[in-house]
Amino acid sequence: MxxxxxRMEGFSDGVFAIAIxxxxxxxxxxxxxxxxxxxxxxxxxxxxxxxxLAFVLSFFSIxxxxxxxxxxxxxxxxxxxxxxxxxxxxxxxxxxxSYPTALLARYFDGEASSIVVxxxxxxxxxxxxxxxxxxxxxxxxKELLRPGITNxxxxxxxxxxxxxxxxxxxxxxxxxxIPTISLIIILGLWIYWAVSSGKIEMHFNNSxxx
Amino acid sequence: MxxxxxRMEGFSDGVFAIAIxxxxxxxxxxxxxxxxxxxxxxxxxxxxxxxxLAFVLSFFSIxxxxxxxxxxxxxxxxxxxxxxxxxxxxxxxxxxxSYPTALLARYFDGEASSIVVxxxxxxxxxxxxxxxxxxxxxxxxKELLRPGITNxxxxxxxxxxxxxxxxxxxxxxxxxxIPTISLIIILGLWIYWAVSSGKIEMHFNNSxxx
Amino acid sequence: MxxxxxRMEGFSDGVFAIAIxxxxxxxxxxxxxxxxxxxxxxxxxxxxxxxxLAFVLSFFSIxxxxxxxxxxxxxxxxxxxxxxxxxxxxxxxxxxxSYPTALLARYFDGEASSIVVxxxxxxxxxxxxxxxxxxxxxxxxKELLRPGITNxxxxxxxxxxxxxxxxxxxxxxxxxxIPTISLIIILGLWIYWAVSSGKIEMHFNNSxxx
Amino acid sequence: MxxxxxRMEGFSDGVFAIAIxxxxxxxxxxxxxxxxxxxxxxxxxxxxxxxxLAFVLSFFSIxxxxxxxxxxxxxxxxxxxxxxxxxxxxxxxxxxxSYPTALLARYFDGEASSIVVxxxxxxxxxxxxxxxxxxxxxxxxKELLRPGITNxxxxxxxxxxxxxxxxxxxxxxxxxxIPTISLIIILGLWIYWAVSSGKIEMHFNNSxxx
Numbered sequence: 001m002x003x004x005x006x007r008m009e010g011f012s013d014g015v016f017a018i019a020i021x022x023x024x025x026x027x028x029x030x031x032x033x034x035x036x037x038x039x040x041x042x043x044x045x046x047x048x049x050x051x052x053l054a055f056v057l058s059f060f061s062i063x064x065x066x067x068x069x070x071x072x073x074x075x076x077x078x079x080x081x082x083x084x085x086x087x088x089x090x091x092x093x094x095x096x097x098s099y100p101t102a103l104l105a106r107y108f109d110g111e112a113s114s115i116v117v118x119x120x121x122x123x124x125x126x127x128x129x130x131x132x133x134x135x136x137x138x139x140x141x142k143e144l145l146r147p148g149i150t151n152x153x154x155x156x157x158x159x160x161x162x163x164x165x166x167x168x169x170x171x172x173x174x175x176x177x178i179p180t181i182s183l184i185i186i187l188g189l190w191i192y193w194a195v196s197s198g199k200i201e202m203h204f205n206n207s208x209x210x
Numbered sequence: 211m212x213x214x215x216x217r218m219e220g221f222s223d224g225v226f227a228i229a230i231x232x233x234x235x236x237x238x239x240x241x242x243x244x245x246x247x248x249x250x251x252x253x254x255x256x257x258x259x260x261x262x263l264a265f266v267l268s269f270f271s272i273x274x275x276x277x278x279x280x281x282x283x284x285x286x287x288x289x290x291x292x293x294x295x296x297x298x299x300x301x302x303x304x305x306x307x308s309y310p311t312a313l314l315a316r317y318f319d320g321e322a323s324s325i326v327v328x329x330x331x332x333x334x335x336x337x338x339x340x341x342x343x344x345x346x347x348x349x350x351x352k353e354l355l356r357p358g359i360t361n362x363x364x365x366x367x368x369x370x371x372x373x374x375x376x377x378x379x380x381x382x383x384x385x386x387x388i389p390t391i392s393l394i395i396i397l398g399l400w401i402y403w404a405v406s407s408g409k410i411e412m413h414f415n416n417s418x419x420x
Numbered sequence: 421m422x423x424x425x426x427r428m429e430g431f432s433d434g435v436f437a438i439a440i441x442x443x444x445x446x447x448x449x450x451x452x453x454x455x456x457x458x459x460x461x462x463x464x465x466x467x468x469x470x471x472x473l474a475f476v477l478s479f480f481s482i483x484x485x486x487x488x489x490x491x492x493x494x495x496x497x498x499x500x501x502x503x504x505x506x507x508x509x510x511x512x513x514x515x516x517x518s519y520p521t522a523l524l525a526r527y528f529d530g531e532a533s534s535i536v537v538x539x540x541x542x543x544x545x546x547x548x549x550x551x552x553x554x555x556x557x558x559x560x561x562k563e564l565l566r567p568g569i570t571n572x573x574x575x576x577x578x579x580x581x582x583x584x585x586x587x588x589x590x591x592x593x594x595x596x597x598i599p600t601i602s603l604i605i606i607l608g609l610w611i612y613w614a615v616s617s618g619k620i621e622m623h624f625n626n627s628x629x630x
Numbered sequence: 631m632x633x634x635x636x637r638m639e640g641f642s643d644g645v646f647a648i649a650i651x652x653x654x655x656x657x658x659x660x661x662x663x664x665x666x667x668x669x670x671x672x673x674x675x676x677x678x679x680x681x682x683l684a685f686v687l688s689f690f691s692i693x694x695x696x697x698x699x700x701x702x703x704x705x706x707x708x709x710x711x712x713x714x715x716x717x718x719x720x721x722x723x724x725x726x727x728s729y730p731t732a733l734l735a736r737y738f739d740g741e742a743s744s745i746v747v748x749x750x751x752x753x754x755x756x757x758x759x760x761x762x763x764x765x766x767x768x769x770x771x772k773e774l775l776r777p778g779i780t781n782x783x784x785x786x787x788x789x790x791x792x793x794x795x796x797x798x799x800x801x802x803x804x805x806x807x808i809p810t811i812s813l814i815i816i817l818g819l820w821i822y823w824a825v826s827s828g829k830i831e832m833h834f835n836n837s838x839x840x
Contacts, residue, residue, distance in 0.1 A: 017644030018648055024725055224438070526659055
């Protein structure tokens with residue numbers, strides 16, 4: 001059976017690529033009259049650390065989302081309207097990530113810190129839910145999936161996304177008290193996802209060989 | 211017969227993907243000196259509701275346009291200059307959507323409300339006309355279409371777009387008196403299109419089986 | 421022989437698609453405090469006419485360039501370093517078009533009119549030269565071209581680009597006296613290209629049949 | 631063996647294409663009230679020369695990086711998590727190039743010149759390291775590479791990137807004393823890479839024939 005999701009993947013790749021590349025627009029260049037000499041520029045850049053942190057964090061978060069999108073769509077061979085719109089929801093949230101990133105960049109280092117971390121973790125809760133939705137809609141109808149995919153493999157992907165939800169929610173709730181811990185949790189979850197996505201891949205490669 | 215519209219679809223996907231992702235640039239981050247504490251930020255974000263509404267509305271409108279573009283080009287196998295330029299007209303209008311969106315975001319909640327809703331609905335009238343034009347130009351020459359497409363299927367797609375025109379025109383005219391109703395009509399039409407595009411797809415999938 | 425220019429075309433399509441979609445960022449939304457009622461907005465939009473003109477002109481110019489890029493690369497099957505860098509030059513100029521467009525949008529209606537039209541026509545002179553260069557580099561080595569392409573077809577494409585050069589140069593020189601005429605010449609040339617590219621296409625389609 | 635890196639290359643092409651096209655946004659259009667007549671605009675544009683220099687330099691640097699990315703991935707047939715993340719690192723740095731470019735554009739012609747050239751050359755040091763890392767990770771496991779690739783070819787690509795590192799580091803160190811020389815070194819290296827990438831290509835094309 002031929003895969004018929006090609007153009008949907010191409011369009012999604014486009015949105016991911018643009019969303020990830022637009023993040024750099026949130027790094028601001030200082031006004032010419034505020035910088036008299038080299039050391040002024042260094043001080044300006046040092047004070048911009050939340051913007052650089054937010055840039056790195058959001059870049060790799062969108063990158064890992066893209067890796068996961070790629071992994072899920074390797075298992076989806078046909079599409080229907082439900083999958084199209086669940087994918088649209090993911091793309092909507094991914095394209096929106098730059099706004100909470102810009103808020104985080106400007107207000108993490110100040111009084112509004114809790115609010116911006118809550119909004120930032122909040123969008124990742126929503127993205128996690130939309131990935132769960134996409135896989136739920138795809139996997140409830142095995143005709144849409146790669147022929148020969150095992151129930152164990154389906155379950156494994158399912159669990160991989162479901163386990164993320166309580167952790168993101170914890171990060172969201174904690175952001176109101178200790179916002180820094182929330183960001184560390186999210187960072188930790190990405191490292192976990194990067195590693196576990198490597199494992200899922202190995203699992204599939206091994207099952208191909210048998 | 212091999213499809214020869216591949217690069218045109220790829221280019222169109224690129225324009226759709228960029229147009230949809232650039233919309234987020236219309237969400238503004240407040241100036242640092244206007245925000246002293248968390249509650250100031252919440253008030254700022256609450257007052258920004260027309261910008262969020264415009265962002266959601268335009269994102270999903272472009273997304274549905276992309277879905278429809280995808281559906282139409284699944285039926286077009288060859289291209290000529292007329293189709294190339296009708297497609298160019300669609301891409302021009304899609305890339306322009308972010309400007310009426312920015313106007314709507316800034317002025318929906320105020321005196322200029324009617325004007326911005328009229329401009330916003332106006333661009334969707336034009337997009338509807340350009341889709342009608344594309345399908346008219348493609349379907350008048352059956353050599354350009356997928357081999358084996360039935361006249362009933364051609365007519366069905368034709369009607370799907372033609373029915374949208376009087377509704378968009380109604381929304382445009384109403385915008386001068388009750389702009390909120392105009393936006394609700396457009397929203398309703400998108401839900402209708404999302405559902406009906408699902409039906410057309412089913413229709414084709416069924417006809418494939420016979 | 422398989423075409424090996426796939427990834428180069430994909431990358432070029434990306435640059436064309438982004439360059440064409442970024443043009444909309446030059447349309448400015450008025451400040452909230454300068455607009456009190458609907459009629460203020462209409463006056464603002466009317467005064468913005470050079471920006472809308474520049475947007476339309478540049479959008480369709482890049483679109484026609486993309487159509488021509490597509491046509492040329494349908495005839496190129498292999499690539500070398502020279503073609504790669506001639507293509508890079510085209511992409512550089514295409515991505516730069518938005519800057520002369522922004523200058524035209526802001527200064528066409530004023531004292532600096534001649535200068536901005538000269539810069540605007542100047543970039544199209546350069547783009548024309550780079551297309552001539554690309555086709556010269558590709559066609560001097562028939563091993564790089566589509567097998568079976570005739571010398572007449574090679575010559576026809578060659579002439580199509582070469583004839584543009586003196587006309588663009590005329591538009592550039594005229595811009596110092598009557599800038600409006602320069603823009604009309606460019607507009608006329610695009611219409612000619614749109615029509616003639618349709619004819620080249622027909623020529624190739626007919627030659628396929630024989 | 632079929633190549634399985636298609637979607638990774640497509641996504642990377644997207645990021646390269648956007649990063650290269652966004653550079654034009656750093657060219658600023660003067661405020662309307664600062665320009666009274668044509669000669670004011672010419673003076674403004676002349677003073678902008680560091681911005682034009684930075685634009686050209688960064689455009690062709692990203693373009694050559696894309697050419698090199700293309701060359702490396704022609705040799706990589708399978709991917710694993712390590713390659714995915716090394717590629718992610720390259721894309722991160724490529725998407726970030728526009729920020730040092732904007733700093734260079736604004737401060738090259740002034741007191742902060744050394745700092746901005748150091749930052750600008752610094753990002754190319756990092757990009758060079760990440761290309762070395764990608765090829766190290768890919769080539770240590772010959773199962774990932776194009777079947778039939780020779781050890782000499784692997785070594786050749788390896789050396790091509792490794793030789794760049796000490797030169798970039800020299801440019802970085804020199805930037806603190808004579809920033810202009812640093813930029814000239816980088817420019818020279820790009821010309822070298824453009825030429826040497828042509829040679830590697832010839833090498834592979836010849837080895838295909840045997």
